Structures are given as C-alpha cells and as structure tokens.
Amino acid sequence: MISVDFIIRVIYAETDMMGRVYYGRYYEYFEAARSHLLREIGLPYSEIEKAGFYLPVIESHCEYKNPATFEDELTIRTMFKNMPRSTLRVEYEVLKDNTIVAIGHTVHTFVNHDGKAVRPPTTFRKALEDHWNEE
Amino acid sequence: MISVDFIIRVIYAETDMMGRVYYGRYYEYFEAARSHLLREIGLPYSEIEKAGFYLPVIESHCEYKNPATFEDELTIRTMFKNMPRSTLRVEYEVLKDNTIVAIGHTVHTFVNHDGKAVRPPTTFRKALEDHWNEE
Amino acid sequence: MISVDFIIRVIYAETDMMGRVYYGRYYEYFEAARSHLLREIGLPYSEIEKAGFYLPVIESHCEYKNPATFEDELTIRTMFKNMPRSTLRVEYEVLKDNTIVAIGHTVHTFVNHDGKAVRPPTTFRKALEDHWNEE
Amino acid sequence: MISVDFIIRVIYAETDMMGRVYYGRYYEYFEAARSHLLREIGLPYSEIEKAGFYLPVIESHCEYKNPATFEDELTIRTMFKNMPRSTLRVEYEVLKDNTIVAIGHTVHTFVNHDGKAVRPPTTFRKALEDHWNEE
Numbered sequence: 001m002i003s004v005d006f007i008i009r010v011i012y013a014e015t016d017m018m019g020r021v022y023y024g025r026y027y028e029y030f031e032a033a034r035s036h037l038l039r040e041i042g043l044p045y046s047e048i049e050k051a052g053f054y055l056p057v058i059e060s061h062c063e064y065k066n067p068a069t070f071e072d073e074l075t076i077r078t079m080f081k082n083m084p085r086s087t088l089r090v091e092y093e094v095l096k097d098n099t100i101v102a103i104g105h106t107v108h109t110f111v112n113h114d115g116k117a118v119r120p121p122t123t124f125r126k127a128l129e130d131h132w133n134e135e
Numbered sequence: 136m137i138s139v140d141f142i143i144r145v146i147y148a149e150t151d152m153m154g155r156v157y158y159g160r161y162y163e164y165f166e167a168a169r170s171h172l173l174r175e176i177g178l179p180y181s182e183i184e185k186a187g188f189y190l191p192v193i194e195s196h197c198e199y200k201n202p203a204t205f206e207d208e209l210t211i212r213t214m215f216k217n218m219p220r221s222t223l224r225v226e227y228e229v230l231k232d233n234t235i236v237a238i239g240h241t242v243h244t245f246v247n248h249d250g251k252a253v254r255p256p257t258t259f260r261k262a263l264e265d266h267w268n269e270e
Numbered sequence: 271m272i273s274v275d276f277i278i279r280v281i282y283a284e285t286d287m288m289g290r291v292y293y294g295r296y297y298e299y300f301e302a303a304r305s306h307l308l309r310e311i312g313l314p315y316s317e318i319e320k321a322g323f324y325l326p327v328i329e330s331h332c333e334y335k336n337p338a339t340f341e342d343e344l345t346i347r348t349m350f351k352n353m354p355r356s357t358l359r360v361e362y363e364v365l366k367d368n369t370i371v372a373i374g375h376t377v378h379t380f381v382n383h384d385g386k387a388v389r390p391p392t393t394f395r396k397a398l399e400d401h402w403n404e405e
Numbered sequence: 406m407i408s409v410d411f412i413i414r415v416i417y418a419e420t421d422m423m424g425r426v427y428y429g430r431y432y433e434y435f436e437a438a439r440s441h442l443l444r445e446i447g448l449p450y451s452e453i454e455k456a457g458f459y460l461p462v463i464e465s466h467c468e469y470k471n472p473a474t475f476e477d478e479l480t481i482r483t484m485f486k487n488m489p490r491s492t493l494r495v496e497y498e499v500l501k502d503n504t505i506v507a508i509g510h511t512v513h514t515f516v517n518h519d520g521k522a523v524r525p526p527t528t529f530r531k532a533l534e535d536h537w538n539e540e
Contacts, residue, residue: 011440012450013292013433017285017340023192023241024162024283028418031159035416035476045417046476057158061196070287071440071451106158146305147315148298148427152420152475159418163283170281170341180282181341205422206305206316293462293511294432301429327428331466376428 002080002131004040006033010072020067026102027060030092033076034106043127053121055088055108062092062104072096083128084110084120137215137266139175141168145207155202161237162195165227168211169241178262188256190223190243197227197239207231218263219245219255272350272401274310276303280342290337296372297330300362303346304376313397323391325358325378332362332374342366353398354380354390407485407536409445411438415477425472431507432465435497438481439511448532458526460493460513467497467509477501488533489515489525 008029016022038045048055068074077093088108094101112118143164151157170180183190203209212228222242229237247253278299286292308315318325338344347363357377364372382388413434421427443450453460473479482498492512499507517523 009437009440011433011437012286012288013294013436015287016282017287017289018189018191018282019287020191022283023195024159024166027159027162028416031418032414032416035414039476044476054153056153056155056202057199059196059198060158061194063194064192067191071444071449144302144305146298146302147421147423148301148429150422151417152422152424153417154422157418163281166283167279167281170279174341179341206309206314288459288461290461293465294429294436297429297432324423326423326425326472327469329466329468330428331464333464334462337461 001133002037002041002128003133004033004037004078006036006076006078008032008074008076010068010070010074012070015070019069021069023062023064026062026064026094026104029074029076029094030060030078030090030104030106033078033092034090037078037080041127041131043124048121048124051121051123052113053118053124054111054113056111057106058087058109059107060104061106062102064102065100066096068094068096068101074101080128083125086117086119088120136268137172137176137263138268139168139172139213141171141211141213143167143209143211145203145205145209147205150205154204156204158197158199161197161199161229161239164209164211164229165195165213165225165239165241168213168227169225172213172215176262176266178259183256183259186256186258187248188253188259189246189248191246192241193222193244194242195239196241197237199237200235201231203229203231203236209236215263218260221252221254223255271403272307272311272398273403274303274307274348276306276346276348278302278344278346280338280340280344282340285340289339291339293332293334296332296334296364296374299344299346299364300330300348300360300374300376303348303362304360307348307350311397311401313394318391318394321391321393322383323388323394324381324383326381327376328357328379329377330374331376332372334372335370336366338364338366338371344371350398353395356387356389358390406538407442407446407533408538409438409442409483411441411481411483413437413479413481415473415475415479417475420475424474426474428467428469431467431469431499431509434479434481434499435465435483435495435509435511438483438497439495442483442485446532446536448529453526453529456526456528457518458523458529459516459518461516462511463492463514464512465509466511467507469507470505471501473499473501473506479506485533488530491522491524493525
C-alpha cells in the first residue's frame with residue numbers, strides 16, 4: 001500500500017451554522033490530500049494532465065464519525081491499497097489528534113483528452129510500484 | 136415515498152478546470168434539494184432547528200454517471216423512500232434532460248441541542264405521513 | 271441602464287459558524303445573478319465563450335450592511351449602468367425583503383482565447399443596446 | 406506594521422473552467438492567511454470568539470493582476486498597517502514566485518455576542534503592539 005498524511009487547518013469558510021465543518025467540504029480535503037500523495041510519489045496531478053490523462057471521480061463516499069470545527073488541525077491520511085486496474089480506488093481517514101473524524105473513499109477512472117477510458121499510464125503504475133510499501 | 140424535484144442552474148464557481156461540475160459540489164445540490172423538499176412538505180429545516188432538533192449528516196455518497204457543465208439546468212430529484220427510524224436516509228438523482236448525471240444518498244441522525252441522539256420529532260413523522268405517496 | 275433581479279435562497283453550505291452567509295459566498299451570488307442577466311438579454315455567458323470571448327474579473331468589491339442567514343430568500347439586483355468600453359463594470363445589490371444586505375461590484379475585461387485584451391464583441395454591445403432602459 | 410506570510414497550494418476545487426482560480430476563492434485565501442497571522446501573534450481567532458468578540462467583515466475587495474492555477478504555490482502576505490480603531494483594516498498580497506497575482510483588503514468591525522459594536526478588546530490591541538514592526 002501507499003499511505004501519506006496531509007495536514008490541513010479548518011478555516012471559517014468551511015464551517016456551517018451548526019459550528020461544524022460542512023459535510024461537502026471533506027471532499028475538498030480528500031482532493032488536497034490525494035494531490036499531495038501524488039506529488040510525494042513524484043507524480044503531480046498537473047503533470048498527469050499535461051501528459052494527456054485525467055482521473056475524473058466516478059464515486060465518492062464519506063462517513064462522519066466526529067465533528068471538526070474552526071481551527072482544528074486535521075490529518076488527512078490518504079491510502080492506495082490496491083494497484084489501479086481500470087479504476088483507481090483511494091481511501092481516506094480524517095483524524096483529529098487520535099480521534100477519527102471521518103473516513104471515506106473516491107473511485108477514479110483514467111480517461112484521455114477526448115474523455116475515452118484508457119488504461120492507467122505506465123508512468124503512473126511505475127510511480128506507485130516504486131513507492132509501494134508491503135505492510 | 137416522497138419525491139420532490141428541485142431545479143438548479145450550474146454556475147461558473149461550481150465548475151473546475153476539467154470544465155465539469157466539481158465532484159464535491161453535488162453535495163451542495165443535494166442539500167439545496169433536501170431543504171426544498173422539507174419546505175414543500177411544510178417543515179422548513181430552519182423550523183426544525185428552531186424546535187431544537189438537528190439532522191447532521193453521518194454518511195454521504197455520490198456516483199457520477201455523466202458530466203454536467205456551466206449553465207446546465209439540472210433537476211435534483213430528492214426521495215424519502217422509508218420512514219425515518221433512528222436515522223433518515225435521503226436519496227437523490229441528478230438529471231439533465233432525461234440523462235442521469237449522478238445518483239447519491241445521505242444518511243442523517245436526529246440530535247438535540249446538546250448533540251444527543253433523539254427520536255425523530257413527531258411533527259417530522261407527521262409531515263412525512265401527510266405527504267406519503269403510495270407508488 | 272439594465273437592471274435584472276435574481277432570487278436565491280441561502281443554503282446551509284453558505285453559512286458559517288457565526289450563523290451568517292460567509293462573506294466570500296456573496297461573490298457566487300453575484301456571478302449567478304450576472305449570468306442570469308446575460309441570459310435575460312439573450313446572451314448567455316456560455317455563448318459568449320463559444321464565440322471565443324472571455325470576461326475575467328479584474329476587480330471585485332462588496333460591502334456588507336446586514337447579515338443574511340439560512341433559508342433567507344435574497345434578491346440579487348444586477349445593474350449595468352454604463353456601456354462597456356475596454357472594461358465592463360457590473361453593480362449588485364443584495365436585498366432581503368426591502369433591507370439592503372450587501373452592495374458590490376465587479377469589473378471585467380474582454381479577452382480572446384489567447385488571453386489577449388480585445389474590444390467588447392459587437393453582439394455584446396448590440397444586446398446591451400437592445401435592452402437599455404433610459405431611467 | 407505587522408506582516409506575515411502564509412503559503413497555500415491551489416486545489417482543483419478552487420479552479421474554474423477557465424483554468425484559473427475562481428475569483429471568489431481568493432477571499433478564502435485571505436481568511437486563512439488572516440487567521441494564520443492572528444495565531445502567529447498569539448491570538449487565534451477561535452480564542453477571540455471564546456472571549457466573546459467577533460470580527461465580521463464589513464467590506465472586502467480584491468484586484469486580480471495575474472491568474473493562478475492548479476497546484477500553484479501561492480504566498481498570501483497579510484498586513485496590518487494601522488492599529489484598529491472602531492474598525493480593523495487588513496491588507497493582502499497574493500504572490501506566485503515574485504509575481505503579484507492579486508491584492509486586496511478586508512475591513513472588520515468588533516462586535517460582542519449580541520452583535521453590538523464594541524471597542525477592540527485590550528488583549529487584541531496589546532498583541533498587535535507587541536508584534537508591531539517599525540518599518
């Protein structure tokens with residue numbers, strides 16, 4: 001697997017009148033953390049796009065376990081647990097200190113500039129393999 | 136069941152550089168449509184909160200079938216298929232003309248002002264029963 | 271001048287933990303209302319882009335007079351008070367019943383697909399002239 | 406004056422179909438950077454609120470000089486140039502490498518829990534004075 005942590009601090013814009021982070025905002029945290037993981041393994045998403053590949057989301061899911069609020073420092077743990085085949089599944093845990101705030105996942109396809117489904121680019125598979133961690 | 140349609144028009148803010156509605160934005164459409172349904176059955180969410188009840192989201196899910204883009208007019212069909220018990224499940228379909236753009240659901244609990252889980256308020260159950268449609 | 275009203279209803283996502291609409295969200299209301307005005311005068315912004323013109327914002331401004339909150343129905347009044355020259359200035363008033371919630375403006379340039387400054391397209395000027403209201 | 410830099414990296418959610426950071430998103434950057442400055446001078450905004458004070462925005466302004474896009478690393482320079490009186494003015498510069506992306510400001514009032522205008526709390530003035538830099 002590959003697991004990379006990313007830290008964010010909750011801003012006011014992300015809270016709602018219940019005083020919590022709005023449920024839809026977690027998907028932005030997921031995206032920021034996923035992009036961070038890709039940069040960490042030497043494959044920034046902007047480079048993937050420049051090479052003509054896109055990874056649109058075809059499924060997103062989140063379960064909210066404990067609220068987060070303004071100025072909380074959250075750890076977004078992003079995990080690739082399986083090598084991508086026709087799709088890529090990414091898992092996330094949101095942690096505040098050692099408490100689980102939320103867990104979720106996204107599923108992505110690989111498409112080319114014309115929107116046609118393609119296989120994961122070899123550079124992508126290679127970057128994953130180079131950073132794969134047997135645990 | 137109860138099924139209510141809500142129309143939104145995609146704004147530029149909701150698009151991303153892929154030219155599509157950003158995946159996390161659908162959860163705002165869901166929320167707008169869910170609040171619309173509650174108003175339609177005479178139970179605006181602001182009134183529910185004034186009565187001391189909150190319906191935080193404990194799970195959210197969306198599957199993206201076809202992209203939507205700027206100025207698209209989208210129908211968000213919100214459905215209550217089961218009477219709430221300890222939780223309330225809400226289902227959504229996002230349609231562009233007759234094409235499915237996305238489907239999803241949210242699950243909510245009922246809590247009081249102190250954040251303690253409570254049963255669905257009777258006014259809530261009654262409003263649903265009054266608008267329940269046997270199909 | 272041209273003045274067109276657009277109605278929005280505040281959703282939970284737009285509120286913050288102060289219980290008010292977050293200050294940055296007003297700029298999305300402005301955009302929605304501006305796009306609505308353009309559709310009303312027969313010139314949807316998506317058509318302008320298809321014709322190869324873009325109107326990026328070069329300045330935005332908002333003054334907040336009274337708070338707005340969840341489920342408020344707001345009127346966004348969008349006004350073109352002068353014909354565009356090298357730039358287009360758009361003015362906005364946000365009203366709740368008859369109370370001013372906010373006033374603001376945006377300034378836009380006209381650029382082509384390469385990002386070069388261009389004159390306002392003649393179809394744009396013509397659409398404005400056809401709907402200009404002497405008051 | 407007090408001047409503190411804050412680094413953000415642009416995420417996909419913040420871009421629009423023009424491939425740029427959406428104009429309204431800069432106000433979230435401003436907020437994140439402003440909160441960062443307050444933490445840096447030992448006065449987190451969450452503490453200010455706990456002490457019963459709020460700093461709602463009464464004016465916001467931004468001028469867009471050069472576009473920013475996905476994965477750009479931006480420096481948000483936040484500056485207090487004058488001690489607050491009945492209002493607090495905060496200035497911002499957004500930089501990409503050494504290029505100005507945007508400049509802006511926000512103006513805030515001080516209110517208590519009932520929304521009444523109050524003087525800046527003495528702890529607030531003191532924290533500013535302790536970090537004031539004569540340049």
